[in-house]
Amino acid sequence: MAALGCQSGGPAGPPPGTRVGYYAAPGGTDAGDGSTSRPWDLATALAGGNGGVQVQPGDTIWVRGGAYPGTFRSTLTGTSAAPIVVRRYPGERPILAGDGSSNTLKIDGAWTYFWGLEVQVSTSDRTTPRMDAVYVRYTANVKLINLVVHDGGTGIYTEPGAPGVEIYGCIVYNNGWQAGAGDRGHGHAIYVKNDAGTKLVRENVLFNQYGFGVHEYSDLGSGGLNNIRVEGNVSFDNGSLALPGTSGAGNMQIGGEEPVNNSTVRSNMTYYAPTMSELNVRLGYDTVRSGSLAASGNYIVGGNPALTVKDWTSAVVSGDTLVGVDEVVLLTDSILAGKAWSGNYYYRDPLAAAWRYLTTAYTLSGWQGATGFSGTDGAAAGMPLVARVAVQPNVYEVGRGTVIVYNWTVQPSVPVDLSGVLRAGDHYEVRSVQALFGAPVASGTYGGGSIGIPMTPITPPTPVGLASSPAPVTGPAFDVFIVTQV
Structure with missing residues (x-):
């Protein structure tokens, strides 16, 4: 990753831009014209330029590298045919460094895509409530693409009345706070609600919050949980910043005091990590009976329990893989009509009492007998015997992808086929999401096929305000990497 675009002694002017569009820069002003030589400050750019009328549907605002202290509000409004794009200038690192007086980036307007920016809260106090890093407020049809969001109260919060929002490819970590040993961890990576229309939370990487990774939740009367799709996300070690035994959080919560519909x-x-015993994925909340759920193809490792399914009118749970040494399933719904459970696989001794229905723990066959659910589920004692590697080519950015590695045999390096991300001859770099701004763990010229990605343990990023991260080191057993063409 390139330098910030600033040096000690004050900001240095970035070299002239070569991209078509308007420009914002740390040294820009409200008297600029948005050109590469006379850029706007970021607040002016997000208001639409001089007089709020220069930026039109279809325009792009390039955000140059450097620190942008303060808080910001976007009122940019594009159209469905011509959205406005606010994007990191290639090779640079713009940082919206919130001062904690308000949420760092408030998004109003509509049909605007925010792409590649880094957004954080810079205040050091982690014992009192913090402002959110990204607040999706009075808006519709906004996309958050490949953002890096960290050290907020919540990383990304979406109001229920903001439909058509997509959160894609974002890396979100170190969010939240905790008052002390008598308190739980607060603050999540993504806090999502939705009244009408849809929301999509897709292929994000969420780790090391005080609270949950995905928090699809609503207090009674504070917004709906309708038509939300949570797909292809990686969520790990969330709750790990809270004091041991106090987080009450997990990697994924789907459900709240308002019923979920069409989930x-x-x-x-x-x-x-094996040292953590938080619940992992919970589908449903308390005794609230939600509408319909489709949970399929998920790969859930660790936690106690690994998967909790609560009360649903209709639920399909199929093709999921669960790996654990404690309780792998907790089902609390006393009404089994309307449920379909099939084709799931458990890396857990089928003779262990690791499947719970209501208040009773069963072996797998005993649980199937008690519930009447699937004889098509399977189980094996012990951990998987080969690495599981998933590669997600970025749908918005050619030459970028996410690699997820479960290194079950604890090899020092794992082969990864990047042919879906890179072309032969591309120069590339690979970084752990836990060291995004450090040296790459692998780099070179792609020759096709597989490359070796080292699984060297990496110290988790230090939360703002702490001397070090209390989160566990995941390598060499597990890590997530970002591949970029350079």
């Missing part, structure tokens, strides 16, 4: 939870991947 999709598909192809997500979660991980808890």
Whole structure:
């Protein structure tokens, strides 16, 4: 990753831009014209330029590298045919460094895509409530693409009345706070609600919060949980910043005091280090009976229990893989009509009492007998015998991808086929999401096929305000990497 675009002694002017569009820069002003030589400050750019009328649907605002202290509000409004794009200038690192007086980036307007920016809260106090890093407020049809969001109260919060929002490819970590030993961890990576229309939370990487990774939740009367799709996300070691035994959080919570309707939870991947015993994925909340759920193709590792399914009118749980040494399933719904449970696989001794229905723990066959659910589920004692590697080519950015590695045999390096991300001859770099701004763990010229990605243990990023991270080191057993063409 390139330098910030600033040096000690004050900001240095970035070299002239070569991209078509308007420009914002740390040294920009409200008297600029948005050109590469006379850029705007970020507040002016997000207001639409001089007089709020220069930026039109279809325009792009390039955000140059450097620190942008303060808080910001976007009122940019594009159209469905011509959205406005606010994007990191290639090779640079713009940082919206919130001062904690308000949420760092408030998004109003509509049909605007925010792409590649880094957004944080810079205040050091982690014992009192913090402002959110990204607040999706009075808006519709906004996309958050490949953002890096950290050290907020919540990383990304979406109001229920903001439909059509997509959160894609974002890396979200170190969010939240805790008052002390008598308190729980607060603050999540993504806090999502939705009244009408849809919301999509897809292929994000969420780790090391005080609270949950995905928090699809609403207090009674504070907004709906309708038509939310949670797909392909990686959520690991969330709750790990809270004091041991106090987080009350997990990697994924789907459900709250308002019922969930038309929920999709598909192809997500979660991980808890063996030292952590938090619940991992919970579908449903308390005794609230929600509407319909489709949970399929998820890969859930660790936690106690690994998967909790509560009260649903209709639920399909199929094709999921669960790996654990404690309780792998907790089902609390006393009404089994309307449920379909099939084709799931458990890496857990089928003779262990690791499947719970209501208040009773059963072996797998005993649980199937008590519930009447699937003889098509399977189980094996012990951990998987080969590495599981998933590669997600970025749908918005050619030459970028996410690699997720469960290194079950604890090899020092794991082969990864990047042919879906890179072309032969591309120069590339690979970084752990836990060291995004450090040296790459691998780099070179892609020759096709597989490359070796080292699984060297990496110290988790230090939360703002703490001397070090209390989160566990995941390597060499597990890590997530970002591949970029350079």
